[in-house]
Amino acid sequence: MKSHTQKEMDTQLIFLLCISLLHFRPPATTAATATNATGGIETDQIALLALKSNIKQDPQGVMGSWNESLDFCQWQGVTCGLRHRRVTILDLSSRGLVGSLSPFIGNLSFLEEIILRNNTIKGEIPPEIGRLFRLQILWLSYDSLEGEIPANISLCSNLVLLSLRNNMLVGKIPIELASLSKLKTLIIDFNNFTGGIPPFFGNLTSLKTLSASSIAFGGSIPDSLGRLENLLFLFLGGNELSGMIHPSIYNLSLITYLSLNDNQLQGSLPQNFGLAFSHLQNLQLWGNQFTGSIPDSISNASQLEHIEMQGNNFTGKVSVNFRGLHGLLFINLACNNLGSGEADDMSFLASMANCTNLEHLALSQNQFGGSLPSFVANFSTQFQQLVIGRNQISGNFPSWIGTLVNLNVLAMNY
Ligand SMILES: *[C@@H]1O[C@H](CO)[C@@H](O)[C@H](O)[C@H]1NC(C)=O
Ligand SMILES: *[C@@H]1O[C@H](CO)[C@@H](O)[C@H](O)[C@H]1NC(C)=O
Ligand SMILES: *[C@@H]1O[C@H](CO)[C@@H](O)[C@H](O)[C@H]1NC(C)=O
Ligand SMILES: *[C@@H]1O[C@H](CO)[C@@H](O)[C@H](O)[C@H]1NC(C)=O
Ligand SMILES: *[C@@H]1O[C@H](CO)[C@@H](O)[C@H](O)[C@H]1NC(C)=O
Ligand SMILES: *[C@@H]1O[C@H](CO)[C@@H](O)[C@H](O)[C@H]1NC(C)=O
Ligand SMILES: *[C@@H]1O[C@H](CO)[C@@H](O)[C@H](O)[C@H]1NC(C)=O
Ligand SMILES: *[C@@H]1O[C@H](CO)[C@@H](O)[C@H](O)[C@H]1NC(C)=O
Ligand SMILES: *[C@@H]1O[C@H](CO)[C@@H](O)[C@H](O)[C@H]1NC(C)=O
Numbered sequence: 001m002k003s004h005t006q007k008e009m010d011t012q013l014i015f016l017l018c019i020s021l022l023h024f025r026p027p028a029t030t031a032a033t034a035t036n037a038t039g040g041i042e043t044d045q046i047a048l049l050a051l052k053s054n055i056k057q058d059p060q061g062v063m064g065s066w067n068e069s070l071d072f073c074q075w076q077g078v079t080c081g082l083r084h085r086r087v088t089i090l091d092l093s094s095r096g097l098v099g100s101l102s103p104f105i106g107n108l109s110f111l112e113e114i115i116l117r118n119n120t121i122k123g124e125i126p127p128e129i130g131r132l133f134r135l136q137i138l139w140l141s142y143d144s145l146e147g148e149i150p151a152n153i154s155l156c157s158n159l160v161l162l163s164l165r166n167n168m169l170v171g172k173i174p175i176e177l178a179s180l181s182k183l184k185t186l187i188i189d190f191n192n193f194t195g196g197i198p199p200f201f202g203n204l205t206s207l208k209t210l211s212a213s214s215i216a217f218g219g220s221i222p223d224s225l226g227r228l229e230n231l232l233f234l235f236l237g238g239n240e241l242s243g244m245i246h247p248s249i250y251n252l253s254l255i256t257y258l259s260l261n262d263n264q265l266q267g268s269l270p271q272n273f274g275l276a277f278s279h280l281q282n283l284q285l286w287g288n289q290f291t292g293s294i295p296d297s298i299s300n301a302s303q304l305e306h307i308e309m310q311g312n313n314f315t316g317k318v319s320v321n322f323r324g325l326h327g328l329l330f331i332n333l334a335c336n337n338l339g340s341g342e343a344d345d346m347s348f349l350a351s352m353a354n355c356t357n358l359e360h361l362a363l364s365q366n367q368f369g370g371s372l373p374s375f376v377a378n379f380s381t382q383f384q385q386l387v388i389g390r391n392q393i394s395g396n397f398p399s400w401i402g403t404l405v406n407l408n409v410l411a412m413n414y
């Protein structure tokens with residue numbers, strides 16, 4: 001990397017020398033030195049043309065402007081630095097491009113951002129990208145990339161965002177990536193890696209977003225993830241993860257979106273769940289094998305908007321006080337073993353009186369008994385879906401349901 005920096009500095013130096021030499025030397029010689037001076041620029045042009053030649057379909061004609069009659073800094077999708085006239089950003093997202101990524105991309109040594117998301121870029125990620133030590137953003141999601149993630153990407157030590165969502169990548173996620181200490185966003189969902197969620201992710205301590213749903217099958221949640229104390233978004237759904245949530249995970253005190261759905265996780269949630277995750281806005285635990293009660297402390301996560309805990313084996317009376325959850329939009333506790341069959345099973349609904357944004361409430365297929373509270377004062381006017389069938393609820397049809405003017409689904413066949 002040092003030699004790279006050195007090379008660029010040398011190029012600049014020669015460029016400066018040339019400007020002064022111009023006054024003294026005959027034109028023939030200046031032409032020769034000028035070629036040297038602009039060497040980096042020529043390399044960029046050669047590299048861009050190599051990239052173009054690997055694109056086989058360009059339905060929007062984006063690369064029509066990529067010809068030598070126009071300065072390449074003006075080619076569509078290309079941004080150059082003002083000082084060096086070297087390519088700093090390559091942004092060709094959503095252009096319908098079909099092709100592969102030329103290894104020449106590794107010669108665009110001033111690149112800071114590569115954004116090729118949502119095209120049909122096939123083939124492997126060229127390891128030459130590892131030569132781009134200025135690279136901060138590598139955004140290749142929704143393409144058709146194959147093969148393994150090249151370990152050389154770990155040489156892009158300034159990388160802040162790496163997104164490879166929705167490709168066809170396979171193999172082990174290279175452990176070398178553990179050195180990407182500036183990485184804030186890692187998005188690798190919907191690929192076909194082996195080896196489960198790698199424990200070295202816990203070394204990426206700058207991470208704010210770790211999005212790794214449906215990437216690999218099996219294993220458990222590595223306890224090392226508890227070291228990611230800056231983490232705001234954690235998505236690990238659809239990975240067939242088993243075992244319990246390790247206590248270290250409850251150290252992720254800033255987490256706002258926790259998605260562990262559609263795995264085979266077991267065990268009960270600790271009583272202090274909502275205190276540990278007091279910034280939670282979106283909780284996705286559906287489709288696991290969790291047991292035990294819904295912790296009352298959920299009410300302490302006062303910014304909660306979505307709660308989806310359906311399809312587990314949660315048991316017992318729901319005694320959460322929803323009074324403080326003013327932002328609640330969506331709550332699904334269906335398909336568990338909740339309720340005691342007692343007369344006051346549904347009384348927690350009364351505490352939802354001030355959840356004025358609530359749109360969806362599902363409690364079906366549980367063991368709830370008793371009757372619905374006769375009033376839920378000022379239940380949300382936004383309310384759209386009430387799904388409470390397949391329980392043991394009895395009693396009169398409460399009149400407040402008739403006041404839900406926006407209701408479009410009412411399932412309460414009990
Ligand atoms: C400049 O380019 C010429 C011809 O390609 C080469 O002979 C010469 O060594 C180069 N000079 C420098 C300083 O790189
Ligand atoms: C080169 O690009 C310019 C700008 O888009 C265009 O006007 C011109 O026709 C192109 N030339 C060739 C030979 O494709
Ligand atoms: C993906 O690109 C296509 C054009 O090729 C565009 O129509 C579509 O909106 C893009 N999708 C996203 C999610 O950006
Ligand atoms: C650029 O990269 C390619 C492939 O990685 C290489 O063959 C080529 O010699 C490099 N240099 C220049 C100046 O294009
Ligand atoms: C990958 O990195 C190694 C050094 O770690 C280097 O020797 C090798 O040339 C790099 N590969 C490419 C294709 O740049
Ligand atoms: C991913 O792996 C599964 C199981 O090995 C296989 O059925 C599926 O086709 C693979 N998908 C891709 C995109 O490679
Ligand atoms: C991860 O961090 C731990 C503790 O700092 C260290 O011992 C380990 O070597 C690191 N792992 C990798 C793959 O860098
Ligand atoms: C949680 O973090 C505290 C310090 O913030 C640390 O002492 C403790 O060991 C961590 N717990 C786990 C289980 O990692
Ligand atoms: C947690 O919520 C309960 C019930 O809403 C409340 O009584 C308690 O004071 C809250 N605790 C904290 C630490 O906010």
Ligand SMILES: *[C@@H]1O[C@H](CO)[C@@H](O)[C@H](O)[C@H]1NC(C)=O
Nearest residue numbers: 289291292312313314315337
């Ligand atoms: C749910 O838990 C109960 C005991 O609490 C157990 O009898 C039942 O088999 C469990 N159901 C499932 C589907 O795991």
Ligand SMILES: *[C@@H]1O[C@H](CO)[C@@H](O)[C@H](O)[C@H]1NC(C)=O
Nearest residue numbers: 322323324350351352353354
């Ligand atoms: C709803 O809010 C009002 C006003 O803030 C308060 O007086 C009332 O006790 C609340 N009701 C419930 C059930 O939390």
Ligand SMILES: *[C@@H]1O[C@H](CO)[C@@H](O)[C@H](O)[C@H]1NC(C)=O
Nearest residue numbers: 353354355356376377378379
């Ligand atoms: C319900 O709304 C009415 C006005 O629409 C208001 O007078 C009453 O205080 C509210 N009740 C509660 C418990 O917030």
